Amino acid sequence: xxxxxxxxxxxxxxxxxxxxxxxxxMSRYQDRVYRTVYRFIGDSxxxxxLVQDIFIKVYRASASYAPDAxxxxxxxxxxxxxxxxxxxxxxxxxxYKAEEQPVQxxxxxxxxxxxxxxxxxxxxQERTVMVRRAIDSLPQRxxxxxxxxxxxxxxxxEISEILGCSxxxxxxxxxxxxxxxxxxxxxxxxx
Amino acid sequence: MKxxxxxxxxxxxxxxxxxxxxxxxxxxxxxxxxxxxxEAELLSRTWELLLALPEPRAVPDLVPATLSRILAESDKxxxxxxxxxxxxxxxxxxxxxxxxxxxxIGARLGTLISTGYAEPSEAEDPLYLEIFQELPPQSxxxxxxxxxxxxxxxxx
Numbered sequence: 438x439x440x441x442x443x444x445x446x447x448x449x450x451x452x453x454x455x456x457x458x459x460x461x462x463m464s465r466y467q468d469r470v471y472r473t474v475y476r477f478i479g480d481s482x483x484x485x486x487l488v489q490d491i492f493i494k495v496y497r498a499s500a501s502y503a504p505d506a507x508x509x510x511x512x513x514x515x516x517x518x519x520x521x522x523x524x525x526x527x528x529x530x531x532x533y534k535a536e537e538q539p540v541q542x543x544x545x546x547x548x549x550x551x552x553x554x555x556x557x558x559x560x561x562q563e564r565t566v567m568v569r570r571a572i573d574s575l576p577q578r579x580x581x582x583x584x585x586x587x588x589x590x591x592x593x594x595e596i597s598e599i600l601g602c603s604x605x606x607x608x609x610x611x612x613x614x615x616x617x618x619x620x621x622x623x624x625x626x627x628x
Numbered sequence: 629m630k631x632x633x634x635x636x637x638x639x640x641x642x643x644x645x646x647x648x649x650x651x652x653x654x655x656x657x658x659x660x661x662x663x664x665x666x667e668a669e670l671l672s673r674t675w676e677l678l679l680a681l682p683e684p685r686a687v688p689d690l691v692p693a694t695l696s697r698i699l700a701e702s703d704k705x706x707x708x709x710x711x712x713x714x715x716x717x718x719x720x721x722x723x724x725x726x727x728x729x730x731x732x733i734g735a736r737l738g739t740l741i742s743t744g745y746a747e748p749s750e751a752e753d754p755l756y757l758e759i760f761q762e763l764p765p766q767s768x769x770x771x772x773x774x775x776x777x778x779x780x781x782x783x784x
Contacts, residue, residue: 456698460691468687475684484684489694496698561680568680586643587678593645608640615639619674 445504452500463492470516476588477520477581479569491519513599517585521577571621579614582607629657631664638668642675 442461450458470491475484494515502511572580578600585591585599593607600607634657640646641654658664763770 454702456695459698460695463691463694467690471687471690472684476681479681481684485688485690488690489697492690492694493698493701564677564680565682568677572678572681583678587675593640593643608637608645611643612636612639615671615674618678619670622674622677623670 444508445502448499448502448508451496452502459492459496462495466512467492470512473513473516473584473589474520477584478524479573483523487519487523491516494519507598510595510598513585513589514601517581517599521581524577567622571618574621575614575617579610579617582610583614583618586611629653631657631661634658634661634664635667638664639671642668642671 442458444462444465447458447462451462467488471484471488474487474491475481478484478487495512498515502508572583575583582596582600585596586593591599593604593611597604597607600610602610634654637646637650637654638658641651644651646654658668763773
């Protein structure tokens with residue numbers, strides 16, 4: 438059985454503009470990148486566009502990837518920077534009004550395992566809206582640090598490499614973000 | 629350890645990011661301090677609330693669309709790319725530059741045509757000097773030479 442080609446080999450091929458190698462690479466990582474982007478952005482349409490942008494950046498930057506650097510860190514650095522830049526640009530747009538952005542919810546009991554009664558679904562949706570609004574109110578780097586910790590299960594050290602800061606800076610980002618969330622979500626009458 | 633210091637590190641403690649010694653110190657404090665114990669509980673509950681954020685139901689396959697964009701970009705000709713780079717230069721700025729250049733060139737041409745390409749002579753230009761000609765007596769240049777080098781310096 439042939440061993441799958443390594444990520445480093447794929448990136449070398451992509452640097453030579455090998456689109457077949459690019460397809461393999463993107464197929465390997467698009468799910469994970471999409472989930473992270475979706476958690477961070479909260480909107481499926483924007484997430485689809487951003488994931489494409491991210492992998493196009495990977496394609497263009499593949500020649501600069503150093504094999505001794507962690508691929509995951511490199512890929513996620515591109516992902517984090519692109520998402521943060523996107524939201525910062527969106528917020529600077531005079532036509533953008535955060536409070537009017539609809540919050541996407543799921544109306545199934547998929548996440549909680551509870552029975553899908555209408556009351557439970559409504560409660561869950563309300564809670565999602567409140568949590569989403571709270572996390573969206575955080576500064577982008579705090580939000581990204583918390584997203585990577587909570588949903589990717591990364592360590593503070595890994596997050597520090599992705600965000601390009603020290604471990605203590607990550608701890609500070611997470612502490613401040615959680616303090617803000619704790620205050621916001623305790624003030625809300627959470628269902 | 630003071631409560632303020634402990635509370636700043638409770639999250640890192642809950643995330644398993646502290647050294648054994650630090651974790652033990654925080655743990656002992658939390659067990660004996662009602663305020664910090666409550667803080668730890670609030671943090672844990674807030675952390676659990678983040679699970680309320682939904683996962684995407686289905687991850688779309690974005691490979692074909694991404695590849696199309698990449699291929700479309702690489703199909704652009706060199707001239708198209710060059711044109712795209714030049715487009716941001718404002719047209720009025722280019723027009724202004726062209727106008728100024730035109731005036732300058734026109735003025736020079738006019739001068740050349742009217743003077744018949746004649747070199748300015750001593751009669752026309754009081755400051756006219758041939759190379760290595762002596763400086764006019766009692767001029768600033770002459771005085772400088774006198775002061776620094778004295779009379780009769782043939783090299784000058």
